[in-house]
Amino acid sequence: MLLTISTTARPATDLGFLLHKHPERVQEFGQSFGTATVFYPEAGDERCTAALMLDVDPVALVRSRGRNSPDFSLSQYVNDRPYAASSLLAVALADVFRTARAGRCKARPELAERPLPLEIRLPALPCRGGPELARRLFEPLGWDVAAESVPLDEGFPEWGDSRYVRLTLSGTLRLADALNHLYVLLPVLDDGKHYWIAPDEVDKLVRAGTGWLHGHPERGLITRRYMGRRWALARTALARLAELGDETEEELEPPVAEEAAPDESAADEAAAAEAEAEGETATAEAETGEPAPDAATGEPAPKAKPLNLRRREAVLATLEELGAVSVIDLGCGQGELVGALLARPRFARVAGTDVSSMALTIAARKLRLERMPDSKRARLSLFQGALTYTDKRLTGYDAAVLMEVIEHVDPPRLTALERVVFGHARPQHVLVTTPNVEHNVRYEFLTGLRHPDHRFEWTRAEFQAWAARVAADYGYQVVFKPVGDDDPEVGPPTQMGVFTRDQRS
Numbered sequence: 448m449l450l451t452i453s454t455t456a457r458p459a460t461d462l463g464f465l466l467h468k469h470p471e472r473v474q475e476f477g478q479s480f481g482t483a484t485v486f487y488p489e490a491g492d493e494r495c496t497a498a499l500m501l502d503v504d505p506v507a508l509v510r511s512r513g514r515n516s517p518d519f520s521l522s523q524y525v526n527d528r529p530y531a532a533s534s535l536l537a538v539a540l541a542d543v544f545r546t547a548r549a550g551r552c553k554a555r556p557e558l559a560e561r562p563l564p565l566e567i568r569l570p571a572l573p574c575r576g577g578p579e580l581a582r583r584l585f586e587p588l589g590w591d592v593a594a595e596s597v598p599l600d601e602g603f604p605e606w607g608d609s610r611y612v613r614l615t616l617s618g619t620l621r622l623a624d625a626l627n628h629l630y631v632l633l634p635v636l637d638d639g640k641h642y643w644i645a646p647d648e649v650d651k652l653v654r655a656g657t658g659w660l661h662g663h664p665e666r667g668l669i670t671r672r673y674m675g676r677r678w679a680l681a682r683t684a685l686a687r688l689a690e691l692g693d694e695t696e697e698e699l700e701p702p703v704a705e706e707a708a709p710d711e712s713a714a715d716e717a718a719a720a721e722a723e724a725e726g727e728t729a730t731a732e733a734e735t736g737e738p739a740p741d742a743a744t745g746e747p748a749p750k751a752k753p754l755n756l757r758r759r760e761a762v763l764a765t766l767e768e769l770g771a772v773s774v775i776d777l778g779c780g781q782g783e784l785v786g787a788l789l790a791r792p793r794f795a796r797v798a799g800t801d802v803s804s805m806a807l808t809i810a811a812r813k814l815r816l817e818r819m820p821d822s823k824r825a826r827l828s829l830f831q832g833a834l835t836y837t838d839k840r841l842t843g844y845d846a847a848v849l850m851e852v853i854e855h856v857d858p859p860r861l862t863a864l865e866r867v868v869f870g871h872a873r874p875q876h877v878l879v880t881t882p883n884v885e886h887n888v889r890y891e892f893l894t895g896l897r898h899p900d901h902r903f904e905w906t907r908a909e910f911q912a913w914a915a916r917v918a919a920d921y922g923y924q925v926v927f928k929p930v931g932d933d934d935p936e937v938g939p940p941t942q943m944g945v946f947t948r949d950q951r952s
């Protein structure tokens with residue numbers, strides 16, 4: 448089984464840093480079912496290719512049957528397993544490139560964030576659904592897909608095609624995203640997931656699928672196949688993904704009816720914005736107004752409002768209460784809050800910044816920046832930057848928002864962020880939201896942190912101690928608000944600190 452990953456980003460040998468595997472070495476990694484070898488067939492400045500080769504040891508495979516290990520019957524592996532890229536390859540890839548899949552790269556942090564020109568080749572991929580399914584699964588994620596069926600026997604074309612596909616994916620994507628796509632989609636294409644589907648598979652899928660699976664047009668098929676047709680688990684996974692509220696670019700395409708007329712006047716726009724804002728409230732009322740589930744008849748409970756929406760609403764309401772007129776969203780991601788701020792004319796100046804250019808590109812599309820009326824465009828600035836470096840562009844706003852951002856920053860870098868935001872940008876108000884880790888026990892099947900990129904998640908006491916210390920250091924007062932249902936035992940899912948600068952400072 449072979450998989451190769453190539454890049455032409457120069458110097459291409461940086462791929463070695465990203466994968467944490469030195470281009471000049473051949474490295475072996477023992478797996479419970481065989482050996483994974485990583486080597487570089489080419490390693491030049493202009494093009495570098497890393498190969499992951501998996502030798503499956505049928506004996507090890509059979510012996511390794513355990514709770515969390517591959518579970519094969521003899522008949523399955525003697526036929527084709529050793530030669531085909533399959534879910535075993537996905538497991539090996541996850542193990543060997545663990546750090547790269549988490550999007551981390553100490554030596555070159557900016558490189559891990561950047562989309563790179565990539566080419567991934569799988570010479571023999573078992574694919575139930577053929578080349579067509581491979582295209583349906585990979586194309587929506589931004590890949591150019593070349594997929595062709597492998598004939599059963601080159602010498603006897605009349606025998607027809609095998610169930611293998613030769614797959615080449617090309618695209619400009621973050622390496623971590625590419626690895627996560629493969630991790631989820633290889634077993635989905637194979638559709639014979641090799642090991643016992645334990646409840647923590649939900650967790651693995653949610654982690655690997657964060658940022659792209661929820662909005663994928665084939666998310667139902669992907670989730671069901673990944674879960675080995677265990678419907679209850681598949682439903683749980685879909686619900687969790689929906690809660691994370693991740694969207695891929697596909698979802699960002701506005702429905703035609705929502706398009707603004709090109710000659711829309713400023714007044715119309717303001718009215719439309721208010722209507723939009725009210726629309727959200729009306730939906731909320733409709734939702735909370737639904738009848739409670741009837742235990743006797745087993746009527747389904749009303750659909751809970753996703754946490755990301757509740758967070759956004761809490762932040763908007765707080766900004767309004769504080770009377771902020773200019774707001775900067777620090778670590779704005781795909782720009783959902785920026786969009787909501789722009790829809791409210793009371794926010795005269797709105798800015799969004801993020802270290803990820805990919806996130807900003809998506810934000811620009813989502814906000815329909817190119818077609819935005821001038822009056823609205825004039826209120827907005829969107830720029831790339833890191834919150835750990837002082838930057839003049841961060842100054843001059845009434846309020847700054849750090850919504851679900853601090854937990855993405857390595858603890859040793861957090862003091863730099865504090866200095867930049869509270870010491871240098873120094874807005875009147877700073878709103879910080881972060882997960883309340885105590886609430887994690889309420890998430891069925893969650894075993895670790897909520898998001899693969901989280902560097903930490905804090906208890907209420909930890910967050911409040913951090914916030915109190917920052918407030919004291921930089922001359923702010925801080926109050927705390929729960930976001931989401933405030934569970935009597937473990938508190939709310941999200942915690943928010945609202946900082947207000949001391950009058951004197």
Ligand code: SAH
Nearest residue numbers: 778779780801802803833834850851852855
């Ligand atoms: N605020 C958004 C996105 C949260 S995800 C929301 O609530 O939906 C965290 C975001 O922080 C990511 O988009 C990530 O790129 C950004 N981020 C992480 N570290 C950063 C840093 N040092 N500087 C700027 N942005 C950062």
